[in-house]
Amino acid sequence: MAALSTAVASGRKKRGEGHTRREEILQAAKELFLEEGYDATTIRRIADRVGVSAPALYLYFHDKEAMMLALCDQTFGRLIERITDIEKTVSDPLQRIRLFGDAYARFGLENPDEYRLVFIGNNIPESVRKVGHRMPIDDPTRPGVGGALVFSRLVAMLAQLEVSGVKLNYPPDTCAELCWMGIHGVVAAMIMKPEFPWSNREMLIKGMQEIVIKGILR
Amino acid sequence: MAALSTAVASGRKKRGEGHTRREEILQAAKELFLEEGYDATTIRRIADRVGVSAPALYLYFHDKEAMMLALCDQTFGRLIERITDIEKTVSDPLQRIRLFGDAYARFGLENPDEYRLVFIGNNIPESVRKVGHRMPIDDPTRPGVGGALVFSRLVAMLAQLEVSGVKLNYPPDTCAELCWMGIHGVVAAMIMKPEFPWSNREMLIKGMQEIVIKGILR
DNA sequence: ATTGATAACTTATCGTTGATAACCTATCTA
DNA sequence: TAGATAGGTTATCAACGATAAGTTATCAAT
CATH class of the missing domain: 1.10.10.60 (Homeodomain-like)
Structure with missing residues (x-):
């Protein structure tokens, strides 16, 4: 029972x-x-x-998409927990970013289905929002923006990196987006095309990490 | 009337x-x-x-998806034409790759539905192919394979780059995958999360391009 | 000129889908 | 012990992709 x-x-x-x-x-x-x-x-x-x-x-x-968005926030939350853990235990700004990328890629590849659900997503974000529907329980602040939290953490890491004296090639938020997009490209490709004969997985992850970090540092 | x-x-x-x-x-x-x-x-x-x-x-x-795939092949044909055009008019291997990335990203953002269907590969049941349906005109060779063709061109470009004497940090296949994954990350992110306040689109495209090219060159 | 085959349609309909309206009913409280 | 209401239900809707079965125009061969 x-x-x-x-x-x-x-x-x-x-x-x-x-x-x-x-x-x-x-x-x-x-x-x-x-x-x-x-x-x-x-x-x-x-x-x-x-x-x-x-x-x-x-x-x-409210509707089917609201369930999806609530799940997105759950999964984003798990990732944010791990990021917080990194921030608590590591002080070096550059090392933090490395660990962020590593944790992110690991998170995605260890949970490919959830990653696909949340970060790749079959949902089509339609700009048209239906109105006039009473939704007594759901938070009025529409969910689905948990991704912004992740990015703000990465942006913060990169801002700290800049403060620590390291010169960047782009604004911190652009650096954060480029870092994320690079790692996301690796994870998404491996998840969505697992039958493709990709070269060594670790080399691709580590390689992309080196590439984006080297790329944003002046 | x-x-x-x-x-x-x-x-x-x-x-x-x-x-x-x-x-x-x-x-x-x-x-x-x-x-x-x-x-x-x-x-x-x-x-x-x-x-x-x-x-x-x-x-x-056959069904709705078949229309989309037919349009995909049309649209991807244009990208392949553009790539061929680049190969014909540009001899420098590195410049070819730059133009490839630029054409690729622009293509993806201008044709998000086709890009999503082919490269992000949303909801393809795949295994279940209905039979017994008369489809007198459609080509028996199932469409939707334009993506692999595009990728193979990039692999060829990087092989040429290495042949031309440029030293790479990774094997050519890995370099091609990293290049594609980086650009793909940008395009996929912007397509799937268009509501997110990404920073300047051109800076992201150009930035990722610089990053991956700098990253694979020794 | 008529016939028969068939390409090029139509109308009618099916089973599902997401979503709403309107009606119950257990439970807590005043 | 009455009534408010949280937590449901059944019945139903319009729209969707897709199919079945019938209809009509156009051909080629008699």
């Missing part, structure tokens, strides 16, 4: 326990997104796995 | 003129994909613009 990894159809939640159901929905959505991709995952299948009717999901999320 | 803005609602095609209708469908699909994106474009709207019923499209294309 206890909760399993794939969720168990429990009865109606007690009065203040709606957030529990919300977590169950997120868990089921995460599993299905990873198993079959975003587009192939239907509202009804998520609801089935949770053990609840389909419209119940709309009590906790 | 006169011509629409783009396509003309003509009557039924004469006997051997089906390919004309096929071209009309591709043109309408291309316009709508560009105007509203791939997912937002519906079969019915394409059919409306052509001036034909929706099921008529299935006389010429």
